[in-house]
Amino acid sequence: MPPRIASLLTWSFVIWLFRRDIQQKPNVSGALWIPFFWFFIECSRPPSHWLIMLGLPVPGGASLDDGTPVDACFQFGVLIAGLCILYKRGASFGEFIRNNVWVAIFIGYCFLAVFWSDWTYVAFKRWIKDLDLPIMAMVVLTEADPLEAATRLIKRAAYVLLPVSVLFLKYYPQWGRFYSDWGGCENCGIALGKNFLGLDCLMTGFFFVWHLTRLLKVPRDFRDKSWRSELVLCVGFLFMVGWLFNIANSRTPLVCLTVGALVMLLSGSSWVRKEMIGAYLLGGLLLVGVFQMTFDVYGGALKLLGRNPTLTGRAFEWHDLLNIDINPVTGVGFESFWMGWQKKFPKEWERELNECHNGYLETYMTLGAVGVALLLAMLLAAYRNVCAELVRNVEWGRFRVGFFFAVVLYDWTESGFRGIDPIMQMFYIIALNSPKLQLDVAKSIAEAPVADLTPELANTATPP
Numbered sequence: 001m002p003p004r005i006a007s008l009l010t011w012s013f014v015i016w017l018f019r020r021d022i023q024q025k026p027n028v029s030g031a032l033w034i035p036f037f038w039f040f041i042e043c044s045r046p047p048s049h050w051l052i053m054l055g056l057p058v059p060g061g062a063s064l065d066d067g068t069p070v071d072a073c074f075q076f077g078v079l080i081a082g083l084c085i086l087y088k089r090g091a092s093f094g095e096f097i098r099n100n101v102w103v104a105i106f107i108g109y110c111f112l113a114v115f116w117s118d119w120t121y122v123a124f125k126r127w128i129k130d131l132d133l134p135i136m137a138m139v140v141l142t143e144a145d146p147l148e149a150a151t152r153l154i155k156r157a158a159y160v161l162l163p164v165s166v167l168f169l170k171y172y173p174q175w176g177r178f179y180s181d182w183g184g185c186e187n188c189g190i191a192l193g194k195n196f197l198g199l200d201c202l203m204t205g206f207f208f209v210w211h212l213t214r215l216l217k218v219p220r221d222f223r224d225k226s227w228r229s230e231l232v233l234c235v236g237f238l239f240m241v242g243w244l245f246n247i248a249n250s251r252t253p254l255v256c257l258t259v260g261a262l263v264m265l266l267s268g269s270s271w272v273r274k275e276m277i278g279a280y281l282l283g284g285l286l287l288v289g290v291f292q293m294t295f296d297v298y299g300g301a302l303k304l305l306g307r308n309p310t311l312t313g314r315a316f317e318w319h320d321l322l323n324i325d326i327n328p329v330t331g332v333g334f335e336s337f338w339m340g341w342q343k344k345f346p347k348e349w350e351r352e353l354n355e356c357h358n359g360y361l362e363t364y365m366t367l368g369a370v371g372v373a374l375l376l377a378m379l380l381a382a383y384r385n386v387c388a389e390l391v392r393n394v395e396w397g398r399f400r401v402g403f404f405f406a407v408v409l410y411d412w413t414e415s416g417f418r419g420i421d422p423i424m425q426m427f428y429i430i431a432l433n434s435p436k437l438q439l440d441v442a443k444s445i446a447e448a449p450v451a452d453l454t455p456e457l458a459n460t461a462t463p464p
Contacts, residue, residue, distance in 0.1 A: 018159060027144055032149055034085065035136040035140055043157060053175060058070055082132070082139050089142050102378040103428075107134065113331065122336075123334045129420060153429075154204065166244070197244060201253060203422065203423065203426055213264075253410065257406065267397070267401045268394055331366045337362075375417065400430040410423060
């Protein structure tokens with residue numbers, strides 16, 4: 001098929017999906033488009049890259065420290081727009097802090113870490129930029145229906161990310177592939193690298209697995225034309241995710257998707273006591289430890305995935321990073337390690353790295369042991385929030401629990417906790433404790449299963 005025809009068909013399909021989405025009249029406001037555009041950009045490419053692809057000039061230069069003026073203006077504009085939306089809605093930041101103490105403390109400590117960085121001004125700008133993540137999450141969670149808002153956000157992003165990635169890989173290789181010193185020619189689709197494409201597949205794939213299980217729970221009397229249409233789209237997008245995973249050859253997101261989906265399915269099972277989820281976790285960790293000591297499950301899993309015990313050299317990188325002389329208590333400063341400290345790496349490294357490939361180690365290098373402790377406290381608080389959601393609402397609770405485990409596992413071999421990262425946007429959405437969300441969920445516990453789905457299915461509450 002000629003590329004122009006393929007492009008026309010792809011964008012026509014995307015437009016049809018958005019038209020269908022708007023016609024369903026979901027219970028969300030127009031303000032949700034701000035988080036959507038922000039999430040889409042972070043999952044794909046910066047605005048400056050899109051302008052270059054379209055053949056448009058990009059004013060100003062680019063640097064590792066500052067990026068481009070176009071990208072900076074976009075990020076600052078999103079921050080201002082988010083704050084204006086929250087102000088108009090009467091959102092209370094004091095209430096946010098009271099309900100998310102450890103998140104607020106971690107963000108506050110990151111601000112303090114700006115002042116012991118060797119690049120204070122750049123670190124401060126990066127801290128301001130990172131505020132987009134909790135602000136956009138608050139915009140989603142302060143919608144009239146936060147659950148529907150989160151659902152629509154991910155669906156709308158998937159409507160573009162997945163079809164356009166397929167289009168780029170099959171018909172526009174100059175955009176869908178690139179060469180890197182790390183792995184040669186990489187298939188990146190709409191993203192900036194194969195790992196980022198894998199991350200897109202992790203987030204959208206997890207959502208569609210969750211959404212598919214909800215669709216299959218709808219009683220037969222309510223399964224009409226709209227239900228069948230939603231089911232076909234869900235299965236179709238899962239096929240896209242599978243194809244993209246195969247061509248991207250990104251193993252970490254695939255493993256995280258598998259683990260997260262299993263946790264999501266198990267935590268939603270009727271035979272699982274929701275209030276005992278912590279005991280189940282402890283028992284599972286002990287069981288994994290026994291199997292590891294007996295059968296070396298970790299090594300076997302790596303061989304099954306086609307990876308060596310060094311995780312493609314990551315183990316050597318971690319060893320060298322831990323041997324660099326930094327302040328072990330406070331680190332080198334917020335987002336400052338890769339602005340000069342990497343020069344202390346051994347000479348045998350053949351390429352210039354820009355991440356630790358481990359979110360916990362990345363936090364240690366920049367924020368020290370104090371930062372790691374606060375990160376773990378934030379994760380523990382988030383875990384308590386997502387487990388409590390299982391008692392209030394099983395469907396949304398199992399989504400949050402499953403994705404929480406995917407995030408924790410993902411950061412073992414990738415630096416998801418560092419700076420602006422799409423998975424951190426999703427983490428804030430599932431981790432933040434919203435009183436409005438709790439109230440809305442409490443009101444919906446007794447509703448029919450169909451009403452828990454998207455509006456087009458909720459409208460079928462009367463059987464034919």
